[in-house]
Amino acid sequence: MKKREGKKNEKVDCSDELKRYQEEHERLKVLLNVTREIATELQLDKLLLVIMDEVKKAMHADRCTVFLMDEEANELWSKVAHGGEEIRFPSHLGIAGHVAATGEVLNIPDAYADPRFNREIDKKTGYRTYNMLTFPMMNKLNEIIGVFQVLNKKQGAFNKDDEELLNAISAIAATQIENAQLYEQQQKTFNSFIETLASTIDARDPLTAGHSKRTAMYSEEVAKIVGLSEKRRNVLRFAALLHDYGKVSLSDAILKNHHKFTANQYIEMKSHPAITRDILEKINLSKELQDLPKIAASHHEKVDGTGYPVGLTLNEIPEEGRLLAVVDAFDAMASNRRHTERMNFEKVIKILEEDSGRCYDPRFVEAFKKMKLDRLIMILEGDSIELLDGQDLKFLSEYTINDLIFELRYDTNKYNGVELKETFNKYYCRDYLKNRR
Amino acid sequence: MKKREGKKNEKVDCSDELKRYQEEHERLKVLLNVTREIATELQLDKLLLVIMDEVKKAMHADRCTVFLMDEEANELWSKVAHGGEEIRFPSHLGIAGHVAATGEVLNIPDAYADPRFNREIDKKTGYRTYNMLTFPMMNKLNEIIGVFQVLNKKQGAFNKDDEELLNAISAIAATQIENAQLYEQQQKTFNSFIETLASTIDARDPLTAGHSKRTAMYSEEVAKIVGLSEKRRNVLRFAALLHDYGKVSLSDAILKNHHKFTANQYIEMKSHPAITRDILEKINLSKELQDLPKIAASHHEKVDGTGYPVGLTLNEIPEEGRLLAVVDAFDAMASNRRHTERMNFEKVIKILEEDSGRCYDPRFVEAFKKMKLDRLIMILEGDSIELLDGQDLKFLSEYTINDLIFELRYDTNKYNGVELKETFNKYYCRDYLKNRR
Numbered sequence: 001m002k003k004r005e006g007k008k009n010e011k012v013d014c015s016d017e018l019k020r021y022q023e024e025h026e027r028l029k030v031l032l033n034v035t036r037e038i039a040t041e042l043q044l045d046k047l048l049l050v051i052m053d054e055v056k057k058a059m060h061a062d063r064c065t066v067f068l069m070d071e072e073a074n075e076l077w078s079k080v081a082h083g084g085e086e087i088r089f090p091s092h093l094g095i096a097g098h099v100a101a102t103g104e105v106l107n108i109p110d111a112y113a114d115p116r117f118n119r120e121i122d123k124k125t126g127y128r129t130y131n132m133l134t135f136p137m138m139n140k141l142n143e144i145i146g147v148f149q150v151l152n153k154k155q156g157a158f159n160k161d162d163e164e165l166l167n168a169i170s171a172i173a174a175t176q177i178e179n180a181q182l183y184e185q186q187q188k189t190f191n192s193f194i195e196t197l198a199s200t201i202d203a204r205d206p207l208t209a210g211h212s213k214r215t216a217m218y219s220e221e222v223a224k225i226v227g228l229s230e231k232r233r234n235v236l237r238f239a240a241l242l243h244d245y246g247k248v249s250l251s252d253a254i255l256k257n258h259h260k261f262t263a264n265q266y267i268e269m270k271s272h273p274a275i276t277r278d279i280l281e282k283i284n285l286s287k288e289l290q291d292l293p294k295i296a297a298s299h300h301e302k303v304d305g306t307g308y309p310v311g312l313t314l315n316e317i318p319e320e321g322r323l324l325a326v327v328d329a330f331d332a333m334a335s336n337r338r339h340t341e342r343m344n345f346e347k348v349i350k351i352l353e354e355d356s357g358r359c360y361d362p363r364f365v366e367a368f369k370k371m372k373l374d375r376l377i378m379i380l381e382g383d384s385i386e387l388l389d390g391q392d393l394k395f396l397s398e399y400t401i402n403d404l405i406f407e408l409r410y411d412t413n414k415y416n417g418v419e420l421k422e423t424f425n426k427y428y429c430r431d432y433l434k435n436r437r
Numbered sequence: 438m439k440k441r442e443g444k445k446n447e448k449v450d451c452s453d454e455l456k457r458y459q460e461e462h463e464r465l466k467v468l469l470n471v472t473r474e475i476a477t478e479l480q481l482d483k484l485l486l487v488i489m490d491e492v493k494k495a496m497h498a499d500r501c502t503v504f505l506m507d508e509e510a511n512e513l514w515s516k517v518a519h520g521g522e523e524i525r526f527p528s529h530l531g532i533a534g535h536v537a538a539t540g541e542v543l544n545i546p547d548a549y550a551d552p553r554f555n556r557e558i559d560k561k562t563g564y565r566t567y568n569m570l571t572f573p574m575m576n577k578l579n580e581i582i583g584v585f586q587v588l589n590k591k592q593g594a595f596n597k598d599d600e601e602l603l604n605a606i607s608a609i610a611a612t613q614i615e616n617a618q619l620y621e622q623q624q625k626t627f628n629s630f631i632e633t634l635a636s637t638i639d640a641r642d643p644l645t646a647g648h649s650k651r652t653a654m655y656s657e658e659v660a661k662i663v664g665l666s667e668k669r670r671n672v673l674r675f676a677a678l679l680h681d682y683g684k685v686s687l688s689d690a691i692l693k694n695h696h697k698f699t700a701n702q703y704i705e706m707k708s709h710p711a712i713t714r715d716i717l718e719k720i721n722l723s724k725e726l727q728d729l730p731k732i733a734a735s736h737h738e739k740v741d742g743t744g745y746p747v748g749l750t751l752n753e754i755p756e757e758g759r760l761l762a763v764v765d766a767f768d769a770m771a772s773n774r775r776h777t778e779r780m781n782f783e784k785v786i787k788i789l790e791e792d793s794g795r796c797y798d799p800r801f802v803e804a805f806k807k808m809k810l811d812r813l814i815m816i817l818e819g820d821s822i823e824l825l826d827g828q829d830l831k832f833l834s835e836y837t838i839n840d841l842i843f844e845l846r847y848d849t850n851k852y853n854g855v856e857l858k859e860t861f862n863k864y865y866c867r868d869y870l871k872n873r874r
Contacts, residue, residue: 014451018451018455021459021462025458025465028469032472035469035472036612039472039609040577042619176476179476179620182620183616187623188721189627189721189722189726190623192719192721193627193720195719199719200637200686203712248637248640248641248685249637249640249641252688283633
């Protein structure tokens with residue numbers, strides 16, 4: 001700086017300064033662009049990928065990784081693109097760990113010439129690290145919340161200008177990451193809240209325990225089979241978890257009666273979907289969840305209009321409600337909630353088929369029968385999942401309910417009938433429990 | 438631009454360009470700074486104030502207002518600093534309305550010379566508008582989500598450069614506003630969810646209806662009197678709303694029994710705070726709400742250690758739990774849930790005083806008695822608030838429970854005894870209902 005000041009009156013000064021401004025200008029534009037891209041993402045997983053991608057481009061580097069601190073686990077973790085698994089390691093390990101612990105900036109121009117670099121990582125991954133810049137990410141309170149690691153600058157090693165740029169990006173990234181974490185925490189709370197509500201109704205009647213959760217899991221399977229979008233599957237999941245919530249206001253005489261209702265009791269019992277709807281409608285739901293009360297309340301509607309609470313017909317019932325009706329009925333029959341033993345599986349499916357077109361939308365009965373048998377057993381036996389045999393599940397994953405029904409009815413060996421029935425019954429009839437005892 | 442290109446080889450060119458870069462540089466720095474300030478705020482109210490302040494500074498203007506679209510109400514609204522009321526008007530009105538509807542940028546260099554400007558507004562507010570720039574705020578999908586209005590540039594009128602700067606700020610502000618709206622929506626959902634849970638328990642036993650809500654409102658009053666922070670009051674509010682939630686799993690024989698329990702029934706009844714805790718502990722709560730289960734579960738603990746579920750003593754019981762115990766007991770006696778008429782008010786307070794130091798922390802009994810009588814009546818009579826007389830409430834707002842008790846006991850006229858007792862009893866004894874009938 002002092003040198004330059006000495007030359008102040010010479011003409012050449014101006015173009016020097018101009019160059020400096022041009023470079024600075026370029027950097028600010030890059031920074032602004034990165035900021036804009038980062039600010040639009042509030043989903044933590046996606047945000048991390050956006051940040052890594054933007055920083056890589058802005059720094060003319062080959063790779064960029066963001067490691068975040070997990071204070072509870074004392075670990076650093078990172079997201080991998082394309083849905084790969086997370087990377088996790090103890091938060092004091094390696095160069096990233098050092099930077100996370102000390103807040104020091106580590107600029108290593110020649111990795112293999114530096115004793116701090118561990119070549120084993122390159123050996124494992126097959127990647128060749130030439131140079132790297134590792135930078136602490138601090139929030140507004142100057143707490144280190146993670147680490148940037150930028151690898152292999154395209155020309156030469158990382159310089160002071162690069163460090164400054166990353167410093168500026170880091171501040172903005174930290175803010176948005178904390179926003180996203182807050183948002184994620186809220187979503188987790190909301191999710192667990194709904195699951196808690198679902199288990200409330202189980203708490204009153206242990207005989208039906210787990211019904212809401214199983215209904216949600218079956219719904220997810222069928223929704224995937226018919227190709228429902230992720231957004232709609234999300235609403236469906238909440239609706240499935242809460243569909244029976246209205247039952248909390250039923251009297252014990254109704255709720256714990258698993259035999260025969262009097263006419264009046266039957267009327268009271270039939271009020272529960274409408275109560276579910278009334279309760280859910282009181283909740284200030286986001287746009288995406290607007291249909292939740294209606295869907296949850298329609299699980300006892302029948303496509304011929306003879307259901308309750310409203311008596312809607314086929315197209316008046318929300319699709320998700322029609323789907324819910326099938327899996328709700330299935331679980332009521334196939335879980336051992338009203339019987340010491342489950343209803344015969346062939347009979348359960350026969351009832352669904354017979355009521356298809358009258359009670360149920362045939363589309364969802366058909367979709368239900370396309371479910372893989374390993375999924376079915378895992379959901380059905382969720383309360384004793386540790387007793388399921390991996391080999392059996394792998395075998396069952398090759399067949400659908402349709403295949404099993406075919407074998408049960410026609411007794412061929414088209415789908416490995418003997419083994420299929422035996423393996424399925426081992427779980428469906430809970431024989432594996434007896435064997436262990 | 439073309440003019441400048443012609444001069445390219447002259448020496449003066451360089452300093453011209455340098456000036457341009459310097460200005461641009463300045464603007465980018467301003468923009469970056471605004472961005473950084475905006476990005477750190479996720480609370481919508483505060484965010485809007487930050488944006489208005491930052492834009493005002495960045496644009497060298499005297500004022501800046503952000504109007505947001507409220508699609509449901511078809512209104513534009515804005516936040517006013519220092520907790521003033523919102524401004525709201527139909528979304529097609531005025532210059533802001535025009536810009537919101539058309540997406541046009543309106544740069545008015547001389548407001549009073551422009552027919553589109555409505556001088557009435559200045560007349561009302563006493564403000565003198567010289568020039569103004571009104572700019573649509575668009576989100577990523579190019580939907581207009583609001584309008585910027587910047588008033589009275591400090592030197593000259595707003596120019597093209599100002600418009601460009603505001604354009605860049607606008608994009609970033611829109612993103613963060615949408616993030617904040619999403620976050621706010623989630624919080625609203627969470628709040629209404631808790632209120633829904635609270636009303637679930639009421640749904641099973643109409644005799645206790647409203648108890649959870651009233652307990653929450655009394656808690657808020659007492660918490661303010663003892664100076665609890667906003668954060669802690671927030672947790673307390675949720676704990677108060679949910680303290681009896683465990684009762685959902687009690688059988689009808691217990692829940693609807695308002696007379697005498699058998700020994701076994703009493704044991705079952707006493708299980709409800711622990712069930713509340715168990716249910717709430719299943720929820721994935723944010724750090725700020727970590728203490729919720731413990732607080733909610735401690736409302737039947739007694740400071741002498743004879744309470745349940747644990748038998749904690751004074752300092753082992755969370756402060757909020759001790760506060761809750763007082764207001765819970767008060768509402769149980771003073772609401773007409775177990776009796777057709779409320780328990781005599783003097784007697785209710787006497788019981789609290791007698792049990793102070795044994796059941797209750799004296800600090801919170803004393804704080805409770807400092808409550809203003811208008812607040813007490815408004816909470817107590819929340820279900821028929823339309824029957825409360827404004828004059829009466831104003832009168833009652835000048836006295837506390839302590840004042841009333843003094844008059845009830847010693848019958849002086851120190852606190853306007855005759856009128857005070859009469860006005861209070863009119864509501865506490867629900868005489869006003871009879872009078873109307």
